[in-house]
Amino acid sequence: MTMSEIRIVLVGTQHPGNIGSAARAMKTMGLDRLYLVAPERYPDPEAIALAAGADDLLTAAVVCDRLETAIAGCRLVLGCTARRRTVPLPELSARQAAVRLRAEAPSGPVALLFGRERTGLENRELHCCDAAVHIPADPAFASLNLAAAVQVLAYELRVADLRLAGLTDADPEAEPAAVMDTVEPAPREQLERFFGHLADTLDAIDFHKGRSPNRVMQRLRRLFIRARPDLRELRILHGILADAERMASLARADQPGSARTPARLDPAAAPTVAERTDSESPGTW
Numbered sequence: 214m215t216m217s218e219i220r221i222v223l224v225g226t227q228h229p230g231n232i233g234s235a236a237r238a239m240k241t242m243g244l245d246r247l248y249l250v251a252p253e254r255y256p257d258p259e260a261i262a263l264a265a266g267a268d269d270l271l272t273a274a275v276v277c278d279r280l281e282t283a284i285a286g287c288r289l290v291l292g293c294t295a296r297r298r299t300v301p302l303p304e305l306s307a308r309q310a311a312v313r314l315r316a317e318a319p320s321g322p323v324a325l326l327f328g329r330e331r332t333g334l335e336n337r338e339l340h341c342c343d344a345a346v347h348i349p350a351d352p353a354f355a356s357l358n359l360a361a362a363v364q365v366l367a368y369e370l371r372v373a374d375l376r377l378a379g380l381t382d383a384d385p386e387a388e389p390a391a392v393m394d395t396v397e398p399a400p401r402e403q404l405e406r407f408f409g410h411l412a413d414t415l416d417a418i419d420f421h422k423g424r425s426p427n428r429v430m431q432r433l434r435r436l437f438i439r440a441r442p443d444l445r446e447l448r449i450l451h452g453i454l455a456d457a458e459r460m461a462s463l464a465r466a467d468q469p470g471s472a473r474t475p476a477r478l479d480p481a482a483a484p485t486v487a488e489r490t491d492s493e494s495p496g497t498w
Contacts, residue, residue: 216374218318221363222283224338225329229254233263234360235269235327240267241373242367248272248283248324280338284324287401289317292326292334293344293362295355300336301435302345310346311369315377320397325366330359340431341401343438359447398441407447408434414454418461 221239226232232255236247246272249255255276261268279281282404284290291310292302305313310325317323326342328334339345348365357365375381412430415421421429442450479495 215315215318216243216370217245218322219244219314219370220246220283220287220322220324221367222250222280222324222326223252223359223363224250224326224334226252226359227256227330228359229257229260230263231330231359232257232274232472233265233267234261235357235363236260236264236267236270236274238360238364238367240270242364242371244367244370245270245273247271249274249276250280250283251278252276260399280326280341281402281405284326284341285400285402286322287324288321288398289314290326290342290401291344291346292339293326293346293348293366294328294333294339295350295357296333300339300345301431302339302342303439305344305346307346307348307366307369308373310344311366311373313344315370327359327362340434353457368482397443397477399444399447403444403447404442406435407437407442407450408452410451415460417458446450480492 221235223232223245226249229252232249232252239245239247248471254272260271264271275283291305291314314323314325325346326334326338328338334342348357348362372381377382398404408430411433412426415426415429
C-alpha cells in the first residue's frame with residue numbers, strides 16, 4: 214500500500230486528454246492516487262478515451278479548488294518545473310525525487326506536483342513545495358508533454374519501489390537522497406498556520422523597517438521547511454511568537470499618549486513562555 218500514499222497532483226490542467234494520459238502513465242507504474250486542482254475541463258470524454266483502461270483512476274480522482282486541499286496532510290511535497298525560478302528551492306533530479314518520495318511514503322502521504330501545460334507551476338505554488346524536480350531534457354527542445362513528464366517520474370517511482378523491495382539492484386546515485394530524518398514532521402497545514410503567525414508577528418514588532426515582507430517570508434519559509442519541525446517544536450515557536458507580540462503590545466502601550474491594549478495572540482498557538490507548565494519548561498524541550 215506504500216505507493217498508494219504517493220499523490221500525483223495536476224494543477225490547472227488545460228487539456229482533458231493530458232489528464233487521461235497521465236492516469237494511464239500512473240497505472241502502468243503502480244500509482245493510483247490522482248489529484249486534480251482546478252482543471253479547466255473535467256470530467257470530459259477525451260480524458261476517458263486517452264486513459265485507455267485507466268478510467269478507474271479518473272473515477273477515483275480527487276478534484277480540488279485549491280492546491281492546499283490537495284496537499285493537506287502531506288509529509289513531503291515536490292514540484293516539477295522545467296525552468297529555474299526565482300523561488301529558492303533545493304533541486305532534485307527525477308531519480309532523487311522518486312527515492313525521497315518512496316522513502317517518506319511509509320510514514321504518510323506525499324505529493325508530486327505538475328503544473329499547467331503552457332506555464333507550469335506558479336511561484337506561489339512552488340512556495341508550497343519542499344524541493345523542485347527537474348527532468349534533464351535536451352535544452353534545444355526541452356518542452357515535455359505533461360503526461361510524458363508524469364510517465365518519467367512514475368517510472369522512477371516504480372524503480373525506487375522495486376529497489377526497496379529488493380527486486381532490482383541498488384542505485385548508488387539515488388541512495389543519498391533516501392536518508393531522511395526519523396522525526397515525524399508537523400502536518401503541512403500546521404506548518405502553514407505557523408507561517409501565518411510568524412508573518413503577523415513580524416508585522417506586529419515592526420521587523421521589516423522598509424524591507425520587503427514577501428522576500429523575508431520566502432527565506433524564512435525555506436528555512437523552516439528545510440528544518441522539518443515537529444508539532445512540539447511548532448508549539449514552542451508559537452509560544453515564542455506569542456510572547457514577542459505581547460511584549461511589543463506592552464511597549465506600545467507604555468509610550469506617551471498610547472492607550473493600553475492587550476496583545477493580539479493566535480488562539481491556536483501554545484501558551485506564552487511565562488504560562489507554560491513545569492512539564493513544558495526549556496529543560497524538557
